[in-house]
Amino acid sequence: MRISELSERSGLPVQTIKFYIREGLLPRGVASAATRAEYDQTHLDRLRLIRALREVGNLPVAAIRRIVEAVEDPAVGLHDLFGTAQYALRPRVQAPEDDPDWGAARRDVDALIAELGWQVTERAPARDLLTQTFVALRRLDFTVTPDDLRPYVEAAVALAEHETGGLAEDASRARAVRGMLATVLYEQVLIALHRLAQEDASARHFGPS
Amino acid sequence: MRISELSERSGLPVQTIKFYIREGLLPRGVASAATRAEYDQTHLDRLRLIRALREVGNLPVAAIRRIVEAVEDPAVGLHDLFGTAQYALRPRVQAPEDDPDWGAARRDVDALIAELGWQVTERAPARDLLTQTFVALRRLDFTVTPDDLRPYVEAAVALAEHETGGLAEDASRARAVRGMLATVLYEQVLIALHRLAQEDASARHFGPS
Structure with missing residues (x-):
């Protein structure tokens, strides 16, 4: 053409x-x-x-x-x-220089990943993304305990397993590549559905009936 | 001070x-x-x-x-x-004008929310966010079936219920406000953990052992 x-x-x-x-x-x-x-x-x-x-x-x-x-x-x-x-995906965050809060939060993130036994490189941008949120939650005086994190860890593991398991059954590289890209796009499906479900839950708990 | x-x-x-x-x-x-x-x-x-x-x-x-x-x-x-x-959160997306793909995807999003029975306003930005992803998935020739979406819907509902249920037990407005803001910040916890869990699952299924 x-x-x-x-x-x-x-x-x-x-x-x-x-x-x-x-x-x-x-x-x-x-x-x-x-x-x-x-x-x-x-x-x-x-x-x-x-x-x-x-x-x-x-x-x-x-x-x-x-x-x-x-x-x-x-x-x-x-x-x-x-x-x-x-690793190319946004949002990406840059570690600030000389922020003691950041250093402490990053150590917590690294300890959490080690405890979960996840195979994740040291340079994975998602480590900094999680660190940034831990810093922000602490600035609002929220403690972040393993109990607070558990539902999110469970959801993340279930979805990652679902996504990757579907790919692993398929031997063709071309199909696997397409599937991986879909997996990356599905992150936004998750964000959108989470916000929609939050609004619904808020309406049911606090909204005008 | x-x-x-x-x-x-x-x-x-x-x-x-x-x-x-x-x-x-x-x-x-x-x-x-x-x-x-x-x-x-x-x-x-x-x-x-x-x-x-x-x-x-x-x-x-x-x-x-x-x-x-x-x-x-x-x-x-x-x-x-x-x-x-x-509604103030990013990413936000603008519906393009005169895009037939967008119109069809948006109708699917609206039908999904109606079928789930979720109380979500017509102007919720997350409707457009989900629509954008549906359009992108279709451009890559992925069909998006209710079966594909089910694990994400389940994760979203479980997390939203966990988040809002914790708030509802607490009567004080000041505490509820803080809890809501934390809920908004926890979206990034979810994104980061999802990416980390994906990397781990990919390492286990495809990585050098």
């Missing part, structure tokens, strides 16, 4: 498609004449992936490029591929 | 505190001399709340002002207060 059809079918303007080609996110089309290039289904699939990552993951171009390169490279194992996609 | 001590104890620069006063987020201190004002524990508590909302909720000043005003106003019921806090 020509770039105009690719634009129509992907829902993206021609200029945006040309930008993605320049940025190395999308392979060039095959030249069919001096000023014409042909695109195929792989281009369309790639554009859909880029669009989903941009819209939902809110990812910058550099992060999308890293994910796309990892997807393309058969030497990147499934676990590393999943890490590439997940 | 003087503003210098308030700064030290809250961990916020004096300039930031003065900015919050100008913006109406923090009440002025009581003038104790022509160029001096006294601050007390209520100022410190308010600064901690503002800091937590800024850092974790990533909220703009206007949204924090709305929350602070709702907390102060005893005429605002607990359910409306919770809504004020929750």
